[in-house]
Amino acid sequence: MSTSTGFFEKAPGSPEIAERFADLHPPLTPVAAMIEANRCLYCFDAPCMAACPTHIDVPKFIKKIASDNLEGSARTILDANILGASCSRACPVEVLCEGSCVLNHHNSRPIEIGRLQRFAMDALHASGAPLPFEPGKDTGKRVALIGAGPASLACAAELRRRGIQADLFDARALPGGLNTYGIAEYKLPLVESLREIDMLTQLGVDFHFNTVIDARALDDLEARYDAVFLGVGLGAIRKLGIAGEERAGVTNALDMIAEYKSGTMTSVPARVAVIGAGNTAIDAAIAAVRLGATEVTMIYRRGPESMSAFTFEYEHAKQEGVRFLWHVVPSELIGEESITSLRLAPNLGPPAHRSENACEVAVDLLVLAIGQGTHTEFLDGGKVELERGRIVVSRATGQTSNAKYFAGGDCANGGREVVDAVADGKRAGIGIANYLEVAHANA
Numbered sequence: 001m002s003t004s005t006g007f008f009e010k011a012p013g014s015p016e017i018a019e020r021f022a023d024l025h026p027p028l029t030p031v032a033a034m035i036e037a038n039r040c041l042y043c044f045d046a047p048c049m050a051a052c053p054t055h056i057d058v059p060k061f062i063k064k065i066a067s068d069n070l071e072g073s074a075r076t077i078l079d080a081n082i083l084g085a086s087c088s089r090a091c092p093v094e095v096l097c098e099g100s101c102v103l104n105h106h107n108s109r110p111i112e113i114g115r116l117q118r119f120a121m122d123a124l125h126a127s128g129a130p131l132p133f134e135p136g137k138d139t140g141k142r143v144a145l146i147g148a149g150p151a152s153l154a155c156a157a158e159l160r161r162r163g164i165q166a167d168l169f170d171a172r173a174l175p176g177g178l179n180t181y182g183i184a185e186y187k188l189p190l191v192e193s194l195r196e197i198d199m200l201t202q203l204g205v206d207f208h209f210n211t212v213i214d215a216r217a218l219d220d221l222e223a224r225y226d227a228v229f230l231g232v233g234l235g236a237i238r239k240l241g242i243a244g245e246e247r248a249g250v251t252n253a254l255d256m257i258a259e260y261k262s263g264t265m266t267s268v269p270a271r272v273a274v275i276g277a278g279n280t281a282i283d284a285a286i287a288a289v290r291l292g293a294t295e296v297t298m299i300y301r302r303g304p305e306s307m308s309a310f311t312f313e314y315e316h317a318k319q320e321g322v323r324f325l326w327h328v329v330p331s332e333l334i335g336e337e338s339i340t341s342l343r344l345a346p347n348l349g350p351p352a353h354r355s356e357n358a359c360e361v362a363v364d365l366l367v368l369a370i371g372q373g374t375h376t377e378f379l380d381g382g383k384v385e386l387e388r389g390r391i392v393v394s395r396a397t398g399q400t401s402n403a404k405y406f407a408g409g410d411c412a413n414g415g416r417e418v419v420d421a422v423a424d425g426k427r428a429g430i431g432i433a434n435y436l437e438v439a440h441a442n443a
Contacts, residue, residue: 007174007194007201014263020290021185021260024316025089025115033119037066040111043102048113051100053423054081058097062116073120075132082157082426083150085125085196086179087419088117090188094312096419125195131202136163141436144169144225146213149177150418151409151425152231153200155398158429160203164436167225169208177233177409179418181258184283186290190261215378222404226439227432230384230391230400230407231425234415235375237368240275244333253284253369260287269364271295273342275330276369277307282314284367285322296322297361301329301347328359339366376411390414398428399435406432 028036042059049058057076064073077084093099093114101110141164145152148170156166174180179193201207213221222228237252239245253274259265272288274281277300288296298317300307303326307314318324325344332343342363374389385392385401391412393399398406408424410416 006198008191008198011174011191011194012262012264013190014266016266017185017260017263018189021189021287024184024186027122028112028115028119033065033116034068036112036116037062039103040066041102047100047102048097048111051096052080053096053417053419054087054426056080056084056097056117058113061120062111062113065116065120070120070123071127071129071132074124077117077120078132081419081422082154082200083179083196083418083422084117085121086150086188086193087422088114088121089192090179090183090418092310092312092417095310096417125199131199133161133203135160135204138165139163139436141165141226141440142167142224143227143229143432144221145229145231146218146221147177147231147233147409147411148172148175148207148209149231149233149409150179150421151428152177152229153197153205154422154425155229155231155406155408155429155432156205156425157200157203158426159432160205162429162433164433165204165206167206167208169211169213169221171210171212173209175207175209177231181261182254182280183418184257184287185261186286187283213378215381215383218378218383226404226436228405229398229425229428229432230379230405230411231409231421232375233410234372237372238370240330240368240370242330242333244335244339247333247335247339248337249335249339249364250333250366250368253280253367254372256284256367257287260291265291267292269293271297271362271364272367273297273299273361273363273365274367274369275299276371277302277304277309277324278369278371279309279313281367281369282309282317282322284369285317286320288365288367289320289322293365295362297325298322299325299328299330299342299344299361301327303327325361333366334360339363342366372410372415374411393428394431396427397431397434398424399431403435406435 040062046059061073061076097113098110145168148168159166176193268291272293274285327347328344329347331345334341342361391407393407393412398408406428408428409421
């Protein structure tokens with residue numbers, strides 16, 4: 001199946017979910033945006049710009065908001081980050097641009113860069129104006145991009161702006177990868193991910209959905225295209241490795257998030273336990289609260305000082321009513337056909353958090369969020385160099401050990417933020433264009 005338009009109109013969802021998962025950070029009003037923009041010092045050599053993986057010119061886009069040039073502001077953002085709308089919502093700005101704001105050093109709150117960026121991008125979408133770029137002059141070159149997540153989308157945009165055809169192949173029915181299927185709805189609604197991609201299709205990007213690329217299909221693409229970009233993300237969430245995981249009542253965080261975002265899950269049982277302590281685990285735990293659970297417990301084998309979730313995410317979870325059990329590991333799932341409780345064994349840690357005895361937690365739904373495996377089995381056999389399942393790339397160009405192949409996003413960087421995937425895809429798009437230019441010159 002190949003299509004290029006209308007994703008936003010076809011977006012699944014549920015009014016009930018939209019109500020329960022209202023914006024974590026509501027949009028700024030025009031007056032509030034103007035006031036906030038005028039707080040900015042418009043720093044020369046601004047640290048906020050350096051902290052952004054895509055290096056958006058933050059002072060410039062904010063100054064354009066202050067001068068009521070919203071179209072110019074949006075163009076400044078999109079020049080650096082074609083997924084500027086989704087990143088304005090999903091980025092951990094607290095540790096990136098806003099965390100680097102100079103006002104933090106002057107006993108003042110940082111500029112609300114993320115909300116200002118969203119204000120400019122929302123204004124562009126609401127205006128109905130087209131994407132402020134056009135495809136470059138056709139070069140006759142074609143690139144196949146495997147996966148339609150943020151890295152591939154950013155790469156495709158760079159290619160199209162340089163006149164190179166970009167065909168994206170994805171196993172799912174909608175584009176966007178984790179932006180569409182895996183980010184908490186109160187951060188990035190599914191419809192907003194698709195609205196942004198609808199705008200990107202104006203560049204002439206072509207999508208092929210429900211298409212699984214295996215080793216044989218990859219060989220075919222390699223023969224038919226001038227270069228290949230691998231943006232396949234990571235694989236399935238790892239299992240516990242104990243008996244009973246196939247029982248009803250056991251799922252994983254990404255499946256749970258995808259199901260409620262699509263509207264196929266509108267409630268959960270009363271007692272939910274989440275295994276893990278990363279940002280995805282936090283998202284799943286908060287989702288459980290908002291889907292009606294009365295008791296949500298996060299279980300982690302180490303202490304709070306070792307959790308990979310950002311501190312602000314941890315504090316948010318506590319405010320939502322999530323409780324935490326530290327230094328324990330699941331040892332047994334109890335229940336016949338469906339899980340009814342989870343037995344935990346102590347995992348020794350610092351005395352302040354140590355649990356000396358085994359315990360049992362009543363559970364109706366168990367959600368696994370203990371990291372993801374890789375998804376590069378179809379590359380086995382030396383197609384490109386792998387390291388612990390990740391694709392080895394040049395950080396400067398995204399090129400792999402195979403000159404015709406480039407890669408970016410989670411399959412190469414191991415799983416960071418959406419904005420990191422966008423930065424990877426952008427570099428790779430430029431790298432591919434340069435590679436094709438050299439190859440053509442030497443032909």
